Amino acid sequence: xxxxxxxxxxxxxxxxxxxxxxxxxxxxxxxxxxxxxxxxxxxxxxxxxxxxxxxxxxxxxxxxxxxxxxxxxxxxxxxxxxxxxxxxxxxxxxxxxxxxxxxxxxxxxxxxxxxxxxxxxxxxxxxxxxxxxxxxxxxxxxxxxxxxxxxxxxxxxxxxxxxxxxxxxxxxxxxxxxxxxxxxxxxxxxxxxxxxxxxxxxxxxxxxxxxxxxxxxxxxxxxxxxxxxxxxxxxxxxxxxxxxxxxxxxxxxxxxxxxxxxxxxxxxxxxxxxxxxxxxxxxxxxxxxxxxxxxxxxxxxxxxxxxxxxxxxxxxxxxxxxxxxxxxxxxxxxxxxxxxxxxxxxxxxxxxxxxxxxxxxxxxxxxxxxxxxxxxxxxxxxxxxxxxxxxxxxxxxxxxxxx
Amino acid sequence: xxxxxxxxxxxxxxxxxxxxxxxxxxxxxxxxxxxxxxxxxxxxxxxxxxxxxxxxxxxxxxxxxxxxxxxxxxxxxxxxxxxxxxxxxxxxxxxxxxxxxxxxxxxxxxxxxxxxxxxxxxxxxxxxxxxxxxxxxxxxxxxxxxxxxxxxxxxxxxxxxxxxxxxxxxxxxxxxxxxxxxxxxxxxxxxxxxxxxxxxxxxxxxxxxxxxxxxxxxxxxxxxxxxxxxxxxxxxxxxxxxxxxxxxxxxxxxxxxxxxxxxxxxxxxxxxxxxxxxxxxxxxxxxxxxxxxxxxxxxxxxxxxxxxxxxxxxxxxxxxxxxxxxxxxxxxxxxxxxxxxxxxxxxxxxxxxxxxxxxxxxxxxxxxxxxxxxxxxxxxxxxxxxxxxxxxxxxxxxxxxxx
Numbered sequence: 045x046x047x048x049x050x051x052x053x054x055x056x057x058x059x060x061x062x063x064x065x066x067x068x069x070x071x072x073x074x075x076x077x078x079x080x081x082x083x084x085x086x087x088x089x090x091x092x093x094x095x096x097x098x099x100x101x102x103x104x105x106x107x108x109x110x111x112x113x114x115x116x117x118x119x120x121x122x123x124x125x126x127x128x129x130x131x132x133x134x135x136x137x138x139x140x141x142x143x144x145x146x147x148x149x150x151x152x153x154x155x156x157x158x159x160x161x162x163x164x165x166x167x168x169x170x171x172x173x174x175x176x177x178x179x180x181x182x183x184x185x186x187x188x189x190x191x192x193x194x195x196x197x198x199x200x201x202x203x204x205x206x207x208x209x210x211x212x213x214x215x216x217x218x219x220x221x222x223x224x225x226x227x228x229x230x231x232x233x234x235x236x237x238x239x240x241x242x243x244x245x246x247x248x249x250x251x252x253x254x255x256x257x258x259x260x261x262x263x264x265x266x267x268x269x270x271x272x273x274x275x276x277x278x279x280x281x282x283x284x285x286x287x288x289x290x291x292x293x294x295x296x297x298x299x300x301x302x303x304x305x306x307x308x309x310x311x312x313x314x315x316x317x318x319x320x321x322x323x324x325x326x327x328x329x330x331x332x333x334x335x336x337x338x339x340x341x342x343x344x345x346x347x348x349x350x351x352x353x354x355x356x357x358x359x360x361x362x363x364x365x366x367x368x369x370x371x372x373x374x375x376x377x378x379x380x381x382x383x384x385x386x387x388x389x390x391x392x393x394x395x396x397x398x399x400x401x402x403x404x405x406x407x408x409x410x411x412x413x414x415x416x417x418x419x420x421x422x423x424x425x426x427x428x429x430x431x432x433x434x435x436x437x438x439x440x441x442x443x444x445x446x447x
Numbered sequence: 448x449x450x451x452x453x454x455x456x457x458x459x460x461x462x463x464x465x466x467x468x469x470x471x472x473x474x475x476x477x478x479x480x481x482x483x484x485x486x487x488x489x490x491x492x493x494x495x496x497x498x499x500x501x502x503x504x505x506x507x508x509x510x511x512x513x514x515x516x517x518x519x520x521x522x523x524x525x526x527x528x529x530x531x532x533x534x535x536x537x538x539x540x541x542x543x544x545x546x547x548x549x550x551x552x553x554x555x556x557x558x559x560x561x562x563x564x565x566x567x568x569x570x571x572x573x574x575x576x577x578x579x580x581x582x583x584x585x586x587x588x589x590x591x592x593x594x595x596x597x598x599x600x601x602x603x604x605x606x607x608x609x610x611x612x613x614x615x616x617x618x619x620x621x622x623x624x625x626x627x628x629x630x631x632x633x634x635x636x637x638x639x640x641x642x643x644x645x646x647x648x649x650x651x652x653x654x655x656x657x658x659x660x661x662x663x664x665x666x667x668x669x670x671x672x673x674x675x676x677x678x679x680x681x682x683x684x685x686x687x688x689x690x691x692x693x694x695x696x697x698x699x700x701x702x703x704x705x706x707x708x709x710x711x712x713x714x715x716x717x718x719x720x721x722x723x724x725x726x727x728x729x730x731x732x733x734x735x736x737x738x739x740x741x742x743x744x745x746x747x748x749x750x751x752x753x754x755x756x757x758x759x760x761x762x763x764x765x766x767x768x769x770x771x772x773x774x775x776x777x778x779x780x781x782x783x784x785x786x787x788x789x790x791x792x793x794x795x796x797x798x799x800x801x802x803x804x805x806x807x808x809x810x811x812x813x814x815x816x817x818x819x820x821x822x823x824x825x826x827x828x829x830x831x832x833x834x835x836x837x838x839x840x841x842x843x844x845x846x847x848x849x850x
Contacts, residue, residue, distance in 0.1 A: 055704045056651065057565065057651055057653050058619075059565060059708055060564055060565055060567050060589070062563065063563065063564040063565070063711070063712065066711055066715065090521060090522055093517035093518070093521055096520040096521060098512050098517055098519075099512075101520060102508065102509055102512045105505065106505055106509070109502075109508075114497065114499040115496070116501075116693060117691035117692070117693040118494070118496055118691075118692060119693065149695070149721075150718055152716070152717050153716060153717040156715065156716050156717070160463065160466065161462055162460065162463055162466070164465075178715075181714060181715040182716070185715055186463070216460065216461075248459065248460055249460060288723075290519060290521050290721060292552070292718070292719070292721040301459065302458075305462055305466045308466070308469055311581075312469065312555075312559065312581075312584040312585045312587065312588055313555070313556060315553055315555045315581070315695075318694055318695040318721050319694075320504075321721055321724065
């Protein structure tokens with residue numbers, strides 16, 4: 045599951061230390077394996093293609109180019125265009141000013157920039173275990189010491205973090221996915237957000253709260269961001285899950301003291317995010333009636349598919365797996381009921397049976413296979429989800445009978 | 448002229464060492480000053496807005512979204528879409544294979560990626576003096592030891608580089624802008640390209656040859672790339688100067704041993720470059736009849752404007768300045784005839800007179816003001832260029848009479 049590191053042995057010029065130690069993404073390598081048309085893949089993390097707003101973006105492009113003319117194709121400000129910064133600030137609420145918003149080339153870049161601006165080699169970074177794989181990928185380039193702390197269905201166990209801090213741990217940065225996290229689907233509880241903000245102020249670290257999925261809420265209400273309680277938090281957001289990932293438009297909201305160095309770092313990285321794409325995202329976000337209806341359609345589809353997958357898995361292999369509740373987002377998190385059911389070994393059998401998922405080990409810094417699995421329900425229809433569950437059940441059955 | 452460094456003294460959490468030492472771009476700070484409508488700015492480096500292909504891109508967007516559907520808005524491969532990699536490989540020629548091409552978020556990102564993959568702190572990087580400011584910005588993040596070596600109208604003085612190498616200098620990377628360089632307009636001579644490639648093989652460094660302006664040739668013929676002569680060269684290119692900078696689509700062509708680590712680094716940085724934008728650039732590059740006519744129109748306009756500016760400056764202040772020949776690109780490089788004419792001080796006077804340029808010190812790693820100036824002729828029309836020259840002449844006149 046782990047991508048090969050580069051040894052540099054065969055290169056005519058030695059690669060940098062970081063390049064020799066950074067691993068390729070396991071998911072990326074895996075997705076290549078599961079592109080076979082006979083495989084029902086729950087391994088991806090893509091929005092449903094049939095809900096990508098092709099016609100709306102075609103119309104918006106015509107509108108933007110007519111209204112903005114050459115300015116939509118010219119170099120733009122590193123911080124992002126003013127209109128999008130204002131629209132994002134407005135949507136983020138909680139007192140966010142446009143000046144505190146920086147538009148990024150996807151929220152992956154936001155994470156890269158925050159890491160660059162804060163981390164020296166060896167600095168301590170705390171992540172939830174398991175956590176978003178891309179975050180580990182971005183952080184690795186700054187060569188930090190990564191400390192994983194357990195989460196549960198209410199997100200990062202801030203009580204365990206407090207214990208570690210009391211025992212002397214001094215992180216520079218704590219990374220959490222706040223709502224319907226990738227991979228677990230967990231949402232950080234309101235009380236833990238306040239607790240985490242208090243710890244950040246007490247111990248002087250920055251909280252990076254990544255929120256790509258918050259708008260995809262099936263039920264319940266949204267808690268305030270960590271940033272509402274401290275000057276030491278950065279919120280990351282993106283148009284990828286609610287409009288289009290292919291446009292590569294994300295953003296961050298940061299306190300003033302972090303905005304300027306982040307902008308300087310971004311200038312060195314890619315000058316600015318594509319201007320046309322910023323205008324497109326701005327047009328769609330600012331069209332409240334359309335946007336709200338579009339998000340409602342995503343929620344309706346994903347919620348229905350999540351329900352189908354949960355029910356089908358209960359029937360096909362419920363005796364083997366515990367299924368986490370799915371309150372939103374794109375992922376179902378599955379735990380084995382019996383210890384010893386290795387997810388990486390199951391994956392090999394499952395691929396033979398025509399279904400794929402991502403073993404939880406891919407989302408752990410220590411890469412330990414504890415039998416957990418991430419299943420993405422967004423891109424397979426109801427019939428496909430039934431069949432995927434049946435195949436997964438058959439794969440588990442063949443393993444548990446042969447072991 | 449030099450951006451302020453961040454001291455970190457006022458930040459609630461300490462910034463990284465790199466963030467505290469990296470400077471903001473002098474040009475970026477300057478451009479803010481010169482946005483006043485009464486100033487004729489030759490300080491920018493932007494394509495002529497009236498030649499940005501707004502209608503062609505509007506049509507291409509409609510075509511691409513109709514042909515590709517949701518795939519144009521979905522996540523894409525980190526290396527770039529296959530069709531654009533093939534089109535770029537074809538345009539680059541010289542045996543470039545599509546597998547050797549990586550699509551980047553502008554060529555600024557290509558430089559950032561190459562630096563990340565090759566440079567450890569303290570590694571030696573050679574740049575031409577003066578050189579592209581954005582290159583210094585990207586390289587700085589890897590904390591290298593930057594060594595500047597003089598160039599002339601035939602580009603980097605490879606004889607001087609050979610002397611330094613013989614004396615023990617061991618660079619990891621040598622950066623050059625090959626054609627109509629920013630800021631000097633110089634083009635690396637064919638014989639020097641071969642010499643540089645030979646030195647790279649002999650001493651084991653990588654040549655990064657940046658070529659954003661090569662298509663904007665007013666006269667003469669194009670020399671083969673350094674990459675044609677060695678496995679230790681990376682060519683950077685971009686759609687910014689020939690199609691649109693606002694789309695943020697660039698590319699690099701690298702030998703096999705560098706492609707894989709660069710792709711891993713890019714994945715951590717922004718996952719991939721915007722898919723819709725890649726399709727747009729591909730559509731316009733692949734439409735040979737349109738693209739060739741478009742580039743011809745750019746060349747006709749820029750060539751005419753360069754001619755007007757050179758003639759007007761000769762008339763207004765030719766006794767004070769030597770003007771470098773302009774064979775292509777976007778910039779006129781100006782040297783003082785008399786030592787002691789400080790360009791930074793002249794800029795202050797020039798802004799009062801209603802004209803702006805960039806002092807050569809902004810393009811030097813040592814920031815020494817040797818009186819040189821970069822004048823961009825692309826975004827001001829003939830009347831404006833005449834007036835700009837008149838104002839610059841008045842500014843010089845007032846300085847030389849008061850000194």
